[in-house]
Amino acid sequence: MGVIQRVVKPRNHRTKRILQNRGPKIIENTKQTLFIRGRKTNDDVLKCFKEMYFLKKPHATILNDKHDILPFEDAVPVESMCQKFDSSLFVFASHNKKRPNNLILGCTYNYHILDMFEIGINNYKGISDFQALTPSLGVKPGLIFIGEEFETVHTLKRLKSMFVDLFHQRASNLVHLPSMEYVFTFTYAENKILLRTYRVKLTNVGEQSPRVDLEPMGPNADLVLRRQILASDDLYKKASTKPKTQGKKIKNIRRDAFGSKLGRVHMTSQDMGKLQTRKMKGLKKTPLKPKENQKKGKKKNKNKNSK
Numbered sequence: 001m002g003v004i005q006r007v008v009k010p011r012n013h014r015t016k017r018i019l020q021n022r023g024p025k026i027i028e029n030t031k032q033t034l035f036i037r038g039r040k041t042n043d044d045v046l047k048c049f050k051e052m053y054f055l056k057k058p059h060a061t062i063l064n065d066k067h068d069i070l071p072f073e074d075a076v077p078v079e080s081m082c083q084k085f086d087s088s089l090f091v092f093a094s095h096n097k098k099r100p101n102n103l104i105l106g107c108t109y110n111y112h113i114l115d116m117f118e119i120g121i122n123n124y125k126g127i128s129d130f131q132a133l134t135p136s137l138g139v140k141p142g143l144i145f146i147g148e149e150f151e152t153v154h155t156l157k158r159l160k161s162m163f164v165d166l167f168h169q170r171a172s173n174l175v176h177l178p179s180m181e182y183v184f185t186f187t188y189a190e191n192k193i194l195l196r197t198y199r200v201k202l203t204n205v206g207e208q209s210p211r212v213d214l215e216p217m218g219p220n221a222d223l224v225l226r227r228q229i230l231a232s233d234d235l236y237k238k239a240s241t242k243p244k245t246q247g248k249k250i251k252n253i254r255r256d257a258f259g260s261k262l263g264r265v266h267m268t269s270q271d272m273g274k275l276q277t278r279k280m281k282g283l284k285k286t287p288l289k290p291k292e293n294q295k296k297g298k299k300k301n302k303n304k305n306s307k
Contacts (some may be wrong), residue, residue, distance in 0.1 A: 032085070035049060035090070036067055038092060040096030045121060050062075051127055059169070071092055087144045115162060124221045130217045140180070143184050177200075195219065243269075
């Protein structure tokens with residue numbers, strides 16, 4: 001049994017918080033991506049490699065040193081790097097005669113390879129090849145997938161999930177047009193995935209909603225899927241599990257819009273005379289009233305006369 005497969009029991013509160021942070025969540029954190037440069041690269045793949053890192057920042061780490069590794073032949077070095085830099089995604093760039101302009105995208109589960117895709121890059125055009133402005137740092141892009149193959153073909157369905165995880169920034173239920181600066185489109189045609197990027201340009205035309213124009217920008221490329229390693233359905237289902245949204249319902253307890261916990265307590269009427277207070281001189285019982293003292297004195301005199 002491997003070290004990572006063993007059940008880890010936290011020994012203190014700090015370790016418990018770390019394990020809870022790594023566990024499944026209803027709303028996942030933004031996944032960190034590790035960019036690894038291979039032993040040999042050319043200008044096109046290196047340019048694509050660096051521009052993908054620029055679009056992924058600040059949730060990315062790049063290793064500019066050359067690494068003589070082959071992820072499809074030996075995945076242990078990549079897994080150890082992902083564990084060292086706490087990254088669940090990685091991008092590996094390489095170039096050789098057999099597989100030119102090669103880019104490997106992969107994701108891990110418990111720092112073990114889950115899915116891995118080898119993609120060839122053709123007809124690449126970067127951001128600097130267009131006159132459009134460069135996007136701002138950390139802006140969430142829009143993703144559009146054109147082609148029914150992304151929903152019917154098992155391999156392309158997993159590749160689509162990989163692209164979503166790679167360019168995902170943060171979860172949101174609403175679309176804020178002024179903050180959406182660029183859009184990625186992935187079109188499947190003739191056994192190729194056509195990647196096109198457009199800058200969103202908003203024009204005020206005096207109506208309630210502005211007019212939306214798309215201006216071409218980089219990166220643009222024709223992607224060819226070469227090799228892939230896919231996890232089994234059971235392992236992929238286990239890696240995609242989410243905790244239950246609602247546990248056992250507790251009566252008379254609710255949460256407000258700010259997340260504060262509010263409760264309602266039903267109590268019977270209290271006798272304030274029997275309420276235990278702090279024992280101090282100022283809270284001692286007061287002496288009897290004068291009328292009560294006179295009555296007690298009369299009772300004592302009657303008893304003496306009777307005797």
